[in-house]
Amino acid sequence: MxxxxxxxxxxxxxxxxxxxxxxxxxxxxxxxxxxxxxxxxxxxxxxxxxxxxxxxxxxxxxxxxxxxxxxxxxxxxxxxxxxxxxxxxxxxxxxxxxxxxxxxxxxxxxxxxxxxxxxxxxxxxxxxxxxxxxxxxxxxEAEMQAHLTALQARIQPHFLFNSMNTIASLIATDPELAEDAVLDLSELFRASLRTGDQLIPLAKELDLCKRYLAIESLRLGPRLKLEWHIADGLERQAIPPLTLQPLVENAVYHGIQPRPEGGTVRIEVEERGSFVYLLVQNPKPKEDCDQHKGNRMALSNIQARLHALFGEASVLKHSHQGEVYTVTLRLPKTIKHS
Known part of the structure; x- marks a missing residue:
């Protein structure tokens, strides 16, 4: 209805x-x-x-x-x-x-x-x-669906080129790892082409994030450190597709890649009352107008999609304390059965 x-x-x-x-x-x-x-x-x-x-x-x-x-x-x-x-x-x-x-x-x-x-x-x-x-x-909602389709159709060129170069370098030295990277990359492409679902289980979005981070870990090596804190029982929480993954991608692109020493990306999911909170933390990005503009556009796009689907119950905010930059996403607790 x-x-x-x-x-x-x-x-x-x-x-x-x-x-x-x-x-x-x-x-x-x-x-x-x-x-x-x-x-x-x-x-x-x-x-x-x-x-x-x-x-x-x-x-x-x-x-x-x-x-x-x-x-x-x-x-x-x-x-x-x-x-x-x-x-x-x-x-x-x-x-x-x-x-x-x-x-x-x-x-x-x-x-x-x-x-x-x-x-x-x-x-x-x-x-x-x-x-x-x-x-x-x-x-x-139609406009948000168009934005989602555009977002899903857009694979960052720098990520694609870097991934292909990493896979090419692994083919001779570690073909099994190269094969895993190809499978992860194909899954990312598959997700970008799947435009029919407005909501998916959180478990699928987390799996997509892990595949993306697995590819980036091959390229960045020890510079990229990860911390996962995922509360139990939230696997079926409903979330729009390609909501958390772009936040993780921004954390790597803006917070880790520019730093020679690298840093830690922390992904946290927890339940508080009737809401589910998702946090993505990374080292504070360096001052770069172009990068900040792209980051703000991604956040605005996600916020608009969330508001169209969940209304005022959803919240997306970003903040920084010291050298840590945090993006917090609040969703109403909703079960996605399939």
């Missing part, structure tokens, strides 16, 4: 935002209604009670019927939701009219008709807003 334009009203956050929005509208109406002073508090209290009850019950009904509504076209779903809300408003209007004006046989149909008209206009405006938000989100 990802393609349904109405947000999931079974979630507390969505219902809370509806309640806040409706309460603000009630406040505006109470201010307009007031003859003396800034606000008619009696009108505000009664209307607020009415609106909150209709909002909650309508949201509950739409939540229960969401799976069926999602199968309809946009026009039919809009009509069905409007009908649900209008019937709900009608029921509460009749109930409120019987409580406030308990005279048998007398129903204020004109007042009820005004409420129904106002409810219809509000529902149509809200649904229009939801539809535009959904279209914008789909467009953004």
């Amino acid at each position: 990802r393609d349904f334009f109405v947000p999931d009203l079974c979630r507390v956050r969505s219902v809370f935002m509806l309640l806040i929005t409706s309460e603000l509208m009630v406040l505006v109406l109470a201010i307009v209604q007031a003859n003396d002073g800034w606000i008619d508090w009696n009108y505000f209290a009664l209307l607020s009670l009415f609106v909150q009850w209709t909002t909650l019950t309508s949201a509950a009904l739409i939540c229960l019927l969401r799976s069926r509504l999602a199968k309809l076209s946009v026009a039919r779903a809009t009509l069905a939701i409007a009908l649900i809300v209008l019937l709900d408003v009608l029921a509460f209007s009749l109930f409120a009219d019987s409580v406030l004006h308990p005279q048998p046989g007398i129903i204020g149909w004109q007042a009820i008709a005004k409420k129904l008209l106002l409810a219809l206009l509000i529902v149509l405006m809200v649904l229009r807003y939801f539809y535009l938000q959904h279209q914008w989100q789909q467009q953004r």
Whole structure:
């Protein structure tokens, strides 16, 4: 039901935002209604009670019927939701009219008709807003997918040339090691061409990082030191493909390669509460405008993809303390089954 334009009203956050929005509208109406002073508090209290009850019950009904509504076209779903809300408003209007004006046989149909008209206009405006938000989100996800495709199609030329030279030098001296390097490089190419998956298990991304580092270790030798701290039980954590590997590649390219003495790349994955944290640490890069620009572009690309997939729950930040540069990635704990 990802393609349904109405947000999931079974979630507390969505219902809370509806309640806040409706309460603000009630406040505006109470201010307009007031003859003396800034606000008619009696009108505000009664209307607020009415609106909150209709909002909650309508949201509950739409939540229960969401799976069926999602199968309809946009026009039919809009009509069905409007009908649900209008019937709900009608029921509460009749109930409120019987409580406030308990005279048998007398129903204020004109007042009820005004409420129904106002409810219809509000529902149509809200649904229009939801539809535009959904279209914008789909467009953004399409753009992020295009960025991912471009990222996956881009193999750093310097890495490719260096890898081929390393493999060529190993063929005569250590053919088995050269064969392993070819297999690792082919797996990196395979991952760069796999554009269909938005999320993959963390275990696959870590395996890709290890293959990349195995190739770089052949070239850099003892200059490249590695530290792995991976918590148990996070193998199936969902992560966008080519998220961690570019961070590791940046750590080697910016933090290790320019230093004659080399340094240590530390990769850490741990769980804290409902989030999973991934850290990549390396020696602080030397001041180089071109390298820093490329690094910032990679971080911006990854951040945009994460936000499109996980929203505000995901965080990507970078910092340096002393001579250590750290990139921290926070993901909501999500299981990827395949």
